[in-house]
Amino acid sequence: MAETLMQRLVEALPFLDRIADEVQPKVQEAVEAGGTPARNVLDGVWFEAPLHPALTDLPVGAWTATLVFDGLDIATGKEQVRHAADASLALGTAGALGAAATGLSDWRYLSGGSRRAGVLHGLLNTIGLVLSVVSLVLRATGRRNAGRLAFLAGYSVSGMAAHVGGELSYHYGLRVDRNVFEETGPDEFTPVLNEDELAQGDMRRVEVEGVGVLLSRSQGGEVCAIAATCNHFSGPLEEGEREGDTVVCPLHNSRFDLCSGEVIDGPAVFPQSRYETRLREGKIEVKASAENIQEQVT
Numbered sequence: 001m002a003e004t005l006m007q008r009l010v011e012a013l014p015f016l017d018r019i020a021d022e023v024q025p026k027v028q029e030a031v032e033a034g035g036t037p038a039r040n041v042l043d044g045v046w047f048e049a050p051l052h053p054a055l056t057d058l059p060v061g062a063w064t065a066t067l068v069f070d071g072l073d074i075a076t077g078k079e080q081v082r083h084a085a086d087a088s089l090a091l092g093t094a095g096a097l098g099a100a101a102t103g104l105s106d107w108r109y110l111s112g113g114s115r116r117a118g119v120l121h122g123l124l125n126t127i128g129l130v131l132s133v134v135s136l137v138l139r140a141t142g143r144r145n146a147g148r149l150a151f152l153a154g155y156s157v158s159g160m161a162a163h164v165g166g167e168l169s170y171h172y173g174l175r176v177d178r179n180v181f182e183e184t185g186p187d188e189f190t191p192v193l194n195e196d197e198l199a200q201g202d203m204r205r206v207e208v209e210g211v212g213v214l215l216s217r218s219q220g221g222e223v224c225a226i227a228a229t230c231n232h233f234s235g236p237l238e239e240g241e242r243e244g245d246t247v248v249c250p251l252h253n254s255r256f257d258l259c260s261g262e263v264i265d266g267p268a269v270f271p272q273s274r275y276e277t278r279l280r281e282g283k284i285e286v287k288a289s290a291e292n293i294q295e296q297v298t
């Protein structure tokens with residue numbers, strides 16, 4: 001596969017790996033120290049979507065407003081416009097801190113090229129953030145033109161960082177729901193296993209029409225079925241730990257309800273695809289649920 005310009009760039013910068021080797025274990029330790037509730041907040045489990053891309057809208061929007069207000073200030077010299085420029089710059093800078101925390105949390109699982117790209121993204125964003133703070137200080141101490149220049153430099157560097165962030169999503173598939181690219185499974189009930197091969201408390205992977213399905217029997221005796229491949233980074237859920245009627249992914253500990261597919265703990269934020277089940281003539285049959293079919297990428 002041909003390499004993109006950004007991939008060639010991160011390959012040419014070996015110091016990115018050295019930084020990652022130093023920093024990543026510390027980030028993992030810091031996030032883990034907050035416990036599961038803090039991890040779920042940073043990962044966006046409560047938001048039902050990755051939090052980092054949403055939070056980046058705040059600095060991008062506020063700093064773009066600063067650019068416009070600075071231009072209007074130069075053109076009109078109005079004091080209110082000048083205050084608006086300073087306020088939007090301060091708002092964007094505060095928002096960037098939140099985006100940085102969630103971005104570091106997302107980066108803690110990465111390896112290889114995506115980890116290096118993540119370091120480059122973080123370094124560029126740090127430069128952009130520092131320059132916006134410098135700009136705030138210069139403005140507050142009466143050196144407005146120097147403050148505007150520092151802001152412009154920071155805004156440009158943050159734009160480059162945003163491009164690298166886009167590559168992380170669109171090229172490396174970071175925080176993308178992996179289940180969406182799986183086959184949907186059968187649209188009619190299809191036998192997959194003898195009923196007596198799934199005891200209460202069991203969990204078994206079966207393949208049907210090109211899709212891996214995780215069958216389980218709940219503590220109440222119900223036969224349940226969800227996608228066997230974790231939607232976070234394709235971990236094999238059949239190798240995970242069962243805890244009551246939930247399963248914990250063996251790769252990064254996302255926890256899902258075995259019957260509804262709902263996310264209980266992140267880093268996954270999307271529910272697992274769910275399958276309908278029924279028992280017929282001693283066999284367990286499954287079929288894709290309507291929401292799986294609607295969600296499939298065409």
Ligand code: FES
Pocket residue numbers: 230231232233234235249250251252253254266267268
């Ligand atoms: S692959 Fe990351 S939690 Fe499952």
